[in-house]
Amino acid sequence: MRQAGRYLPEYRALRAKAGDFLTLCKTPELACEITLQPLNRFRLDAAILFSDILTIPDAMGLGLHFTEGEGPHFKRRLESAADIKALCVPDPHEKLSYVMDAIRLIKQELAIPSEDKDVRSDKSTLGAPGRYSKAPLIGFSGSPWTLACYMIEGGKSQNFHRIKKWLYTEPAILHHLLNTLAQSVIAYLIAQIEAGVDTVMIFDSWGGILSPDIYQHFSLSYIKTIIEALPKHIPVIVYTKNGGVGLELMAQTGCRVIGIDWTITLQEARRRVPETMILQGNWDPAILLSHPTQIEQEVKKICPLSNHIANLGHGITPDIPVENVEAFVEAIHRYSPSI
Amino acid sequence: MRQAGRYLPEYRALRAKAGDFLTLCKTPELACEITLQPLNRFRLDAAILFSDILTIPDAMGLGLHFTEGEGPHFKRRLESAADIKALCVPDPHEKLSYVMDAIRLIKQELAIPSEDKDVRSDKSTLGAPGRYSKAPLIGFSGSPWTLACYMIEGGKSQNFHRIKKWLYTEPAILHHLLNTLAQSVIAYLIAQIEAGVDTVMIFDSWGGILSPDIYQHFSLSYIKTIIEALPKHIPVIVYTKNGGVGLELMAQTGCRVIGIDWTITLQEARRRVPETMILQGNWDPAILLSHPTQIEQEVKKICPLSNHIANLGHGITPDIPVENVEAFVEAIHRYSPSI
Numbered sequence: 001m002r003q004a005g006r007y008l009p010e011y012r013a014l015r016a017k018a019g020d021f022l023t024l025c026k027t028p029e030l031a032c033e034i035t036l037q038p039l040n041r042f043r044l045d046a047a048i049l050f051s052d053i054l055t056i057p058d059a060m061g062l063g064l065h066f067t068e069g070e071g072p073h074f075k076r077r078l079e080s081a082a083d084i085k086a087l088c089v090p091d092p093h094e095k096l097s098y099v100m101d102a103i104r105l106i107k108q109e110l111a112i113p114s115e116d117k118d119v120r121s122d123k124s125t126l127g128a129p130g131r132y133s134k135a136p137l138i139g140f141s142g143s144p145w146t147l148a149c150y151m152i153e154g155g156k157s158q159n160f161h162r163i164k165k166w167l168y169t170e171p172a173i174l175h176h177l178l179n180t181l182a183q184s185v186i187a188y189l190i191a192q193i194e195a196g197v198d199t200v201m202i203f204d205s206w207g208g209i210l211s212p213d214i215y216q217h218f219s220l221s222y223i224k225t226i227i228e229a230l231p232k233h234i235p236v237i238v239y240t241k242n243g244g245v246g247l248e249l250m251a252q253t254g255c256r257v258i259g260i261d262w263t264i265t266l267q268e269a270r271r272r273v274p275e276t277m278i279l280q281g282n283w284d285p286a287i288l289l290s291h292p293t294q295i296e297q298e299v300k301k302i303c304p305l306s307n308h309i310a311n312l313g314h315g316i317t318p319d320i321p322v323e324n325v326e327a328f329v330e331a332i333h334r335y336s337p338s339i
Numbered sequence: 340m341r342q343a344g345r346y347l348p349e350y351r352a353l354r355a356k357a358g359d360f361l362t363l364c365k366t367p368e369l370a371c372e373i374t375l376q377p378l379n380r381f382r383l384d385a386a387i388l389f390s391d392i393l394t395i396p397d398a399m400g401l402g403l404h405f406t407e408g409e410g411p412h413f414k415r416r417l418e419s420a421a422d423i424k425a426l427c428v429p430d431p432h433e434k435l436s437y438v439m440d441a442i443r444l445i446k447q448e449l450a451i452p453s454e455d456k457d458v459r460s461d462k463s464t465l466g467a468p469g470r471y472s473k474a475p476l477i478g479f480s481g482s483p484w485t486l487a488c489y490m491i492e493g494g495k496s497q498n499f500h501r502i503k504k505w506l507y508t509e510p511a512i513l514h515h516l517l518n519t520l521a522q523s524v525i526a527y528l529i530a531q532i533e534a535g536v537d538t539v540m541i542f543d544s545w546g547g548i549l550s551p552d553i554y555q556h557f558s559l560s561y562i563k564t565i566i567e568a569l570p571k572h573i574p575v576i577v578y579t580k581n582g583g584v585g586l587e588l589m590a591q592t593g594c595r596v597i598g599i600d601w602t603i604t605l606q607e608a609r610r611r612v613p614e615t616m617i618l619q620g621n622w623d624p625a626i627l628l629s630h631p632t633q634i635e636q637e638v639k640k641i642c643p644l645s646n647h648i649a650n651l652g653h654g655i656t657p658d659i660p661v662e663n664v665e666a667f668v669e670a671i672h673r674y675s676p677s678i
Binding site for chain 2: 287
């Protein structure tokens with residue numbers, strides 16, 4: 001949940017020197033360095049690939065760019081059935097090779113024993129060189145539905161009326177797009193796995209805007225197809241913002257972990273999915289706006305819980321103080337059962 | 340759900356002539372005319388006061404204004420505890436008298452028998468003079484939590500971090516604000532009822548961004564206080580966007596009707612609330628972007644259902660064709676049980 005990013009001074013420093021967000025994503029050495037920044041600083045249990053959920057549509061030629069404070073935009077959004085039918089599944093080893101290169105670099109760094117490591121970035125008092133040694137690496141992709149939303153809307157949207165018009169008037173064309181995207185995500189995640197990621201997360205950021213039957217047929221069914229095509233030993237995490245209503249459906253995709261936001265309690269989520277399903281989440285990042293004592297209180301409300309991966313329910317924002325993130329991570333270590 | 344508004348050519352014509360949105364709200368004759376426009380055109384079962392959920396903070400002196408396509412803004416947002424403590428409960432018969440004047444005018448119009456009525460506005464082939472005779476009138480207000488969100492954020496917000504910082508660091512100050520707002524909503528809705536509305540709806544537009552315990556303590560508890568203070572014969576409708584997760588909690592506020600959006604099925608909602616609770620909703624307004632045949636299919640999926648008020652799950656947007664709204668209303672009449 002953006003454990004690397006603008007709230008970190010060392011990230012801001014690198015970005016000021018090296019270029020915009022997308023340049024950082026597309027330069028393997030920088031993506032590697034940024035991926036490891038939060039692990040130098042905090043006692044984190046996993047590294048998360050520094051990248052963006054919209055790399056696939058960018059590789060398809062839509063021209064991804066970012067405007068400060070406005071989020072992602074595409075230079076060329078999808079306007080017609082012809083636009084959709086012209087799209088090809090991108091070969092991840094060509095247009096997305098920068099992602100696989102970054103993964104290989106990160107895995108090399110993570111494999112170096114702690115004592116041999118030099119630590120590049122500014123770090124907190126808790127920082128210790130090479131504490132991230134042997135941490136697993138999480139790769140990711142946007143879900144087909146979420147990618148389609150951005151590709152048809154052209155960026156963020158208030159009511160998603162462009163894609164919903166397709167959905168209600170030309171569902172076959174939309175399914176064609178979603179199928180192309182599912183094949184693209186499969187190839188992309190397999191390439192990430194071959195390059196070394198230990199698990200993958202599928203972000204269905206906009207699945208929660210749909211009614212349950214449409215969510216099932218236009219989003220989760222494609223996620224299921226993707227998971228079925230991935231190597232069985234790789235656990236898959238599926239996250240849907242505002243996904244609380246559809247947990248039972250999410251649990252049927254074949255994923256090993258469901259990521260949830262804070263709008264449903266973990267206790268209720270636990271009751272509604274099979275016992276073996278692992279839940280990830282679900283603190284509101286806004287608790288990190290308060291202070292260490294309050295953060296500790298909020299952590300205690302949830303930890304310990306079985307079959308649970310402690311995490312935020314959504315991304316850290318630039319306004320969050322670094323010392324509060326540290327307090328959060330430390331409180332989780334303090335109140336979680338030892339594993 | 341904005342049954343009067345920019346998708347109607349007669350509304351756009353009046354607005355071009357008479358002024359901006361807020362001027363229309365604040366001029367009782369115009370608010371009356373606009374309230375009745377959709378009833379001239381469609382076979383609707385109720386009139387809905389043409390107004391805005393943010394009239395109370397405007398009456399408190401925050402300076403409401405609207406920017407085209409950007410939504411509401413306040414000239415003066417709440418920045419400090421002193422700002423909050425300085426707020427007074429507005430007397431609805433002073434600063435909000437334009438609302439009560441509009442209600443009285445609308446009720447006069449609705450009381451005129453059909454045959455005596457002259458119809459002012461352009462209308463569809465289905466339009467018939469005075470078809471709205473004796474239709475009940477629905478008044479409304481924003482919920483204290485939703486008003487507080489706008490007052491502290493200053494307008495729409497992406498992550499509500501300003502109000503959430505108050506919530507996690509200064510909950511007592513936020514409760515002070517919510518209490519002032521609850522008292523204001525009580526006085527306002529009682530004035531609306533005395534002026535003639537037949538039922539009231541409380542819009543908790545931003546209740547769905549909260550975790551369940553915070554939703555209960557910072558939003559629903561104040562809605563409960565409001566409902567307890569209103570005359571018992573007035574049924575209250577409570578609507579929360581993305582409220583599916585918290586239906587059981589909403590059902591405990593004393594409301595008679597729960598309004599829901601499309602992210603939960605009415606069938607599931609029915610199972611989760613007491614049988615006597617009436618459900619309102621829940622078609623996605625985006626279905627109205629399609630065509631009459633598709634709209635009829637969507638209506639048939641939900642109608643007929645017992646204890647149900649057919650409605651959209653959110654507001655109609657300006658891009659929706661008028662003829663599709665007509666098809667929607669007619670399909671509901673066709674597939675609903677006669678009552």
